[in-house]
Amino acid sequence: MKNIPTLYEWAGDLNTFETLFEKFYDKVVKDELLGEVFRNMSPEHRTHVAHFVAEVFGGGNLYTNDGGSHAQMVGKHIGKMLTEEKRQRWVQLLLQTADEVGLKSDPEFRSAFVGYLEWGSRIAVINSQLTENPMQLAEPMPKWGWGETGGPYVPE
Numbered sequence: 001m002k003n004i005p006t007l008y009e010w011a012g013d014l015n016t017f018e019t020l021f022e023k024f025y026d027k028v029v030k031d032e033l034l035g036e037v038f039r040n041m042s043p044e045h046r047t048h049v050a051h052f053v054a055e056v057f058g059g060g061n062l063y064t065n066d067g068g069s070h071a072q073m074v075g076k077h078i079g080k081m082l083t084e085e086k087r088q089r090w091v092q093l094l095l096q097t098a099d100e101v102g103l104k105s106d107p108e109f110r111s112a113f114v115g116y117l118e119w120g121s122r123i124a125v126i127n128s129q130l131t132e133n134p135m136q137l138a139e140p141m142p143k144w145g146w147g148e149t150g151g152p153y154v155p156e
């Protein structure tokens with residue numbers, strides 16, 4: 001049995017994620033479509049998103065240890081009325097930044113990375129149309145690995 005690293009371990013370390021999102025949000029604030037969407041974000045926003053994604057990728061509990069939760073992250077998107085056009089720009093700018101900062105570019109890692117971005121960004125758009133947070137506070141953080149999604153989402 002091979003010893004398979006987490007996506008976080010494979011990508012590098014915390015600095016890898018912090019640098020990626022630092023450079024990404026530098027682009028976002030200057031973007032003609034997304035600049036307006038993020039005009040009120042806090043100075044800590046980039047670090048929070050970096051820690052969130054690092055935790056989802058298996059890199060320890062930085063986001064939750066800092067008082068964050070999946071419900072809290074979802075709550076930040078409620079009512080933002082994001083569009084498919086904005087989502088696509090968000091993903092496009094992040095992938096462009098990933099190449100610029102030299103994020104691991106092997107097919108397996110990028111497949112998992114893009115899969116997560118597609119999943120997470122589409123959920124952000126869905127949640128952004130809501131007026132109330134549908135998520136329980138105790139809901140666990142998502143975990144993302146190298147594999148496939150395992151089938152369609154079916155509500156309980």
Ligand code: HEM
Pocket residue numbers: 037038039040041042044045046048049052053073076077080082086087090091116117119120121122124125
């Ligand atoms: C995988 C996809 C995504 C992840 C992991 C993610 C993560 C997060 C996190 C952790 C926060 C809270 C930040 C904080 O506490 O300061 C947040 C807020 C936010 N996100 Fe996302 N997000 C995703 C996709 C998107 C997309 C696609 C958009 C827009 C096109 C978006 C727009 C926003 C906005 C507007 C906020 C609130 C900013 C503010 O405080 O004013 N997110 N996101």
